[in-house]
Amino acid sequence: MFAIHYPRRTLVWVFLLLLVLMAGLPKLALQSDFRLYFSSDNPQLMAFEQVEQAFNKQDTLSFVLSVNSGDLLSVAALTEIKKLTDAAWTLPYVRRVDSLTNYQQIRSDQDVIEVADFFTGTETVWSATEALRSVRDDADLLNRYINADASLGLVVMSLDLPGDNPQATSELVGAARQLLHDADLQSVTVELFGSAVINLALQEAVERDMAALIPGSYLLIFAGLFLLTRSLAGSMLALGITLLTIMATFGAYGWAFAGSNGIAVLTPVVGVVPSMIMIVVIADCLHLLSSYQHYLREGLQQSAALEQTLRINSRPVWITSITTAVGLLCLNFSESPPYRDLGNLVAFAAMLAALLSVTAFIAVLAILRPPAHRKLPGRVISAALADFSQRVLLAHPLRSLLLLLLLATTAAAGMSRLAFNEQWHRYYDETFAVRQVLDKQDEQLHGVNFIQYRIEAADGGTLYRTEVMHQLQQFADYLDHQPQTGFTDSVHRPLLTLNKALHAGDEAFYRIPANDDAVAQTMLLYEMSLPAGMGLNERITLDQSATRLTVNLHKQSSGQLIQFDEQARLWAATNTPALRIQPGTGLDMVFAWISDRNSISLFKGTLLALVLISALMLFVLRSWRLALISLIPNILPALMAYGLWGYWVGQVDLGLSIVACMSLGLVVDDTVHFLSKYQLARRQGESAEGAVRYAFATVGTAMLVTSVILAAGFALLLLSPFSPTWGMGGLMALTVVLALAADLLLLPLLLVLSDRQPLSISKD
Structure with missing residues (x-):
């Protein structure tokens, strides 16, 4: 109760803590190297690195060349290609430059053998027709640096990017863009591609989403909060706590993971972290705000209303924060380090959010004047749902339960349609320049x-x-x-x-x-x-x-890549016994294998999270019955969401494979609050029906408001042109909605049917 009686002193201590944590923010740097997505002991990555150590790294930057008129084998076009090839050597981190013009063509003239550049720029006689014929006759050149009709070509730069400089890729691509700007090309059009551009595009896509969609989702959530609670101060305060929690969490990461160079590297995966933190903070604050408004309407004075709010909510807030943290910490079972970072960040944020909600949030409410009594839309909708539950569902509980379970089973059955496929070339839609050049190279040259x-x-x-x-x-x-x-x-x-x-x-x-x-x-x-x-x-x-x-x-899914590799090695084992061929590798193959490996690891993590959360629920609720019942609305939403995703999309990738583990730590929030209020009412002598009605009255509004606005915030991410963002946003929004339905429809039925006392349905 310290925050209620000494609110200003509480705020001083809280802000001092936040300032210390946020001081770690300057240590952060965003890096998008695909290698960061794999742990050092990943067997496919280790095999890939062994190949790179023997033959040099395959990081590349490419100039994709399209001819403006004619073809690339005209003297004018070749002159500009040679100009670009020579200039490319001056770019930072470039180890080697290969193109059509410096391709080492083997020529013979009687007894003279010459290995020389395809085009030197000094040729006095040049026939484009003869050059095209020589290209088509050279199996080592055709579709490597130029296609069969000479309409598309490549200048490929092999790179030595330093691992200790997160800005190296941005520096390189920026220098390449400047080079093209200054080149004054007339015969060819140049687009950038290669692993460096793909890495940077991943970073830029996340930054674009964070600059547009994340603020948009915050505005949407603020509007939803205000419309459903009619509390401007409470809505602004909840968002303020959210922003402070986000900054403090990332600051803490900077302190904890800064390397010897003083830099803590983040990957684009963290782009979803603000939305995840927003869920946790808004849920905590809304439960407190809803209870506060409830007790004010009951006639309590401000101080008494806050004390009662803390008395019945502080324990559930801490429990939900702990269970959320447990679920997210199980992302450490992921095969991909960035997703471990995501879990650790949001787990830390969950505990920090609990602290801030029962201190800073309550302290500010204690300072502000109590809000005027208003008829709240959220409360009206919640009351309607409670009435529906009482008059329809609980009137025929067994029949209603069987119907809901049938619907849930039908939805979850869609999981059989899911395939684990990693297709990085589908991350970007057609609005991205990298997608446009990617499609061009795939369709007109040698694939991607x-x-x-x-x-x-x-x-x-x-x-x-x-x-x-x-x-x-x-x-x-x-x-x-x-x-x-x-x-x-x-x-x-x-x-x-x-x-x-x-x-x-x-x-x-x-x-x-x-x-x-x-x-x-x-x-x-x-x-x-x-x-x-x-x-x-x-x-x-x-x-x-x-x-x-x-x-x-040409474009392949992860499953198709694995199948291609297995068939190739099977053929080689039978037909080329003089060769020892190692399993296929490369970043495409590493990604191809990680989805299956990650799913198995996360399944183990999810099981562990279920065990730990169930044990915690048993410890808190002191009831095997309630602990077991809580598992159903906690597990079903993720199963149903993945099932519906199977009907709708049909595949999941690395990013979507973690949603089950993430959502488990989040959907338990409403279940804990509902069960805690239900148990409190039962201990005060209410019947099972009355306890359900009390739970609806005290937490129904908060559950409804938080779920609706957070689902809307996640659904806004569906507007992203970047598939990892819209995929995770869509699946999380679906999970949140289904979790709300499970808590408001299925949970009351389970509680009433499992209660030993007779059920009495009120008719008024």
């Missing part, structure tokens, strides 16, 4: 997904042998003939071309050399002819014991 294979000789020897190279060619040919394949990058291809050139261009020698010595000598000749910075280290190890083969694929 890729799988990398580390391939060694089965006997552990060198790859520079006839049989080994021949089987490498067979494997690459198999991949090339798959309908999903756009381009296969294999080290055997220049060997074929050079062997043909060494035999005066005879097509019969476009094959692997006939003996091991010839293979080794030919590859050595090719490698020695390459200019500095253009060696084979991207494709083959220094000791020639392993090679990286990359297959580029």
Whole structure:
């Protein structure tokens, strides 16, 4: 009661605490590297990093080139491509630049073998027709840096991005945009793509949502709060507590996780954290505000009304905060570190929100003049629901229960339609520039997904042998003939071309050399002819014991990628015994596997959360019956929401797989408040029916208001063009609505039917 009797002193101490926590905010930095989504012990990530250590990282930035007129093989277009290629070397963090113009084409003229740039800019005679023919005849070039009709091409920059600089990607992309701005190109149009742009687009998408939709949801929630409670001060105070909790929570993260460089890295996943915190804070504040208004209407004086509000709500507020924290802390079972951070942030915020609601919120209410008595829309709707429950549902409780369970089962059955699929290329809608260029590259060039294979000789020897190279060619040919394949990058291809050139261009020698010595000598000749910075280290190890083969694929789901990899390795095991092929890897494959792994881990976490929350409910309610009953309205909403999502969308990804664990910690809030009021009334001698009526009267309004406005706030996220945002917003809004329905319709039936005392239905 300290906050009621010493409100100003309470506010001073609270704000001092908040200032200390918020001092950690400058330590935060947002970073969007996809590698941050995987723990260091993730087996697929470890395999990917081993490949990168052997062959260099595959972080890229690309200039996607479209011709304004004609094709890209005109002298004017090639001159500008060469200009861009040369300028690209000056960009920060660029290790290598590859394009059509500096592609090392192998030419033969009688006894002279030349490995030189496709276009140097000094050519005195140039035939675009002849150049197009040479492109189409070069399997190592076609669909790699230019497509078959020469309408689309690439300049690809391989990157060495520092891991300790969260701003490196933004710096690089900003420099590239400036380079294109200053280039004054006339013949070609350039768009940016590559992993660097995809990473930055993820960050920019979240920032755009936070700048537009999050404030919009706050305004919507404020309007809903005011309309349903008719308390301007209470509504503004609840939002103020929300904003302070958000800033203090992120500040605490800055203090706790700042590295040796003084920076605490956040990922775009935290974009949903403000909305999650908003749920927790608004729920706590609204339950207090609703009770306060209730007791004022009952005729209590301000101080007495606040004391009674704290007396019946402080315990449920702390219980709901603890159960919310328990549910969210179980996100630490997630395979993805950013989602662990999300759970830890909101769990901390839940406890902080409880503290602020029973101190600062109450203290400000104690200072303000009590509101005038008004007929509240929220209370009117709540009373109507209570009347419906009493006159319709409880009049035929068993029949009503069976009907509701049938509806719930039908909704939950949609979970059988769900498929776990990660498709990062569907994150962005057509309003994003990255989506437009992504579709262009997928439709007109080599696709946007890729799988990398580390391939060694089965006997552990060198790859520079006839049989080994021949089987490498067979494997690459198999991949090339798959309908999903756009381009296969294999080290055997220049060997074929050079062997043909060494035999005066005879097509019969476009094959692997006939003996091991010839293979080794030919590859050595090719490698020695390459200019500095253009060696084979991207494709083959220094000791020639392993090679990286990359297959580029047109848009695939995670399940399709896994199936492609399994079929490819099954074929290789039968047809290329001289090769030892490691499972396919790359970021696409790491993402492909993590959804299934994450779902299994989160299922374990959710079970643990259920056990812990049930134990806590049993400890607090001192009733096995009520503790078991509470599980039903806590579990059913998530099952029904996922089921309806299965009917509507049919698939979930990494972001949506965590909603069940998140929602479990949140939907329990209304259940706890309803049960605590029900139990209080029963202990005061009310019948089961009367206790349900008392629970509706004391917490029904708060449950209704919080659920409706929070569902509306989440539903607003459906307007986002970024699928992780609208997907999570839609699924959370659906879960909140279903949780409200379960608490207001199903829970009273369970309580009455499980009560041993006879039921008496009032007719008036």
